[in-house]
Structure formats: C-alpha cells, structure tokens
Amino acid sequence: MAEEAVDVDEAVFDAVAGIPPGRVSTYGAIGRLVGVGPRRVARALSQGGGAVPWYRVVRADGSMAEPVRVRQAALLAAEGVPVRDGRVVLDAVGWPD
Incomplete structure (x- = not known):
C-alpha cells in the first residue's frame, strides 16, 4: 500500500513538473492525467511537492x-x-489545453 502511494505521488509530481512556466493547471486536471481524484493530488503536493512547481x-x-x-x-x-x-x-x- 505504501509503495502504491509513493507511485501516485511520483506520478503527480511528474505531471506537475510538466506544466510550463506561465501556465496553470487544476487539481482535477492533474488528477485526470494521473488517474486519481483532485484531493489526492492536493495531498501529494502538500506533503512533498516542494521540488516541483506546486x-x-x-x-x-x-x-x-x-x-x-x-x-x-x-x-x-x-x-x-x-x-x-x-x-x-x-x-x-489553463494547462493542458
């Protein structure tokens, strides 16, 4: 279970790292890219997203x-x-288009 959570976090971080400068995404859009809900995206970013453009x-x-x-x-x-x-x-x- 913990490994699955790390995988989801990494997928969220990878998606957020792909947002170009000057563009913005939503928790829901990132969640759709990764296959999780917006609250899960928010949790990943709040707990360890400091290395990506949160x-x-x-x-x-x-x-x-x-x-x-x-x-x-x-x-x-x-x-x-x-x-x-x-x-x-x-x-x-907004990103992605």
Missing part, C-alpha cells in the same frame, strides 16, 4: 488554497499569470 496548480475555479495563497499569487505573478478578483484566469493560461 504553485502552478489551483482549484477548479482558479482560486488558491488559503494557507499558501499569498506566496502562490506572488510566484504566479512573477510568471505573468493573469489573476482577476483573486482567481487565476484559467481560460487564458
């Missing part, structure tokens, strides 16, 4: 998780990601 993953409505919102917004702004009313404009920068 900040390029947001909620389905473009909002950012409160505990990391300020840092995430700053990192996305540095990449030129458009944010309107506290939400990433996914129509403009």
